Amino acid sequence: MIITKAGRRMFPAMRVKITGLDPHQQYYIAMDIVPVDNKRYRYVYHSSKWMVAGNADSPVPPRVYIHPDSLASGDTWMRQVVSFDKLKLTNNELDDQGHIILHSMHKYQPRVHVIRKDFSSDLSPTKPVPVGDGVKTFNFPETVFTTVTAYQNQQITRLKIDRNPFAKGFRDSGRNRAKMNHSIYMPSLSTSTLEGWINVDPLGAGTGALVFSL
Amino acid sequence: MIITKAGRRMFPAMRVKITGLDPHQQYYIAMDIVPVDNKRYRYVYHSSKWMVAGNADSPVPPRVYIHPDSLASGDTWMRQVVSFDKLKLTNNELDDQGHIILHSMHKYQPRVHVIRKDFSSDLSPTKPVPVGDGVKTFNFPETVFTTVTAYQNQQITRLKIDRNPFAKGFRDSGRNRAKMNHSIYMPSLSTSTLEGWINVDPLGAGTGALVFSL
């Protein structure tokens, strides 16, 4: 995933469907992103693989993205697909925009938290999510990704350009029709992408589901 | 103020500064728009005046714009200028976008409501704002305006084009430099504008203030 100083969105965005909530209870939904391991990576082009390249950089201030629809009732959350498309990633450790701070060239796991209102006294964008009875945390291992400041392989670039509406100008039908003669389109590209991730629902064909009860 | 079927913003937007709240109490801030009288108007061009042209059209479904920052603490509300720039007006009585429904060629008064959370059980975008101890309502008579589907005089058009960033394309330095030779700029235009209104703060020079305690 691209990270910049100013902050860059994730693409595709994490989207979840939630069931099992108490319709009349109030909840926060939040997301944070934790390191997968204690390593730093580099991309080896000739083998098309991410290789360990030393230990992780020193930890960065923890940040939590509180979904902008918070606070809302279980009923409200369950009626919609909850999308985290406005969340932004930055590599600026001094960020004051409330973005999630990550190191480049590291592996990360996004997490979704469902937080019952009466347990949320400590909830803050700049503090770790509290743990306890009123908080449920969900990992989707298929959403692990590697951070970069520039794409390391053409398959990922291809995927982003083909799927992200904001990158339409780079599609083959666009301005680069002639210049793009060296890149090969790989329609079957799936979860085995070298750079990391596939979202819960990259193609809109289905969504991850959180099923639980508090 | 222009109203359309799809919904059109007010410009300038209503902006208020609020003081006197309990910092730790939770409040909704809301806006609605009520008829000034029971009349329908027409604009008489040769006398540059709005004239009564019969009785008002039959009432429309009441709508309330709940400020998107709701629910928030008194502390949060008092730290910012509360802007209603995302509110939209429509003349579509069957509107399902949650916009405020008004009749064209009528006079209206915007109202701002401060609603204590523990009194807000009945608060809804499609129901009248409740009245009682936990609700304070404020009128700014200088914000009365007349609704139209097309501007009736050039002074108002001028004001909108000069002040609204989205209308920059119609400014004299824009494409109409040559065509605009018949319109005269009136810099001293103020609350006596023929079409209605001047906002609390059309020029950014100061803001209306709500001072009270609940």
Added chain:
DNA sequence: CTCTTTGCACCTAGGTGCAAACAT
């Protein structure tokens, strides 16, 4: 050398008044 930053062309998304067409 590897990685990051910067300015930018190219998009999406949506807020303007205008002029012509439409409705009554």
Added chain:
DNA sequence: ATGTTTGCACCTAGGTGCAAAGAG
């Protein structure tokens, strides 16, 4: 004759990857 709707050129605002420059 009067008021409304529609399509549109022209904006604001901001999300893309790219290529060149910068940093170590």
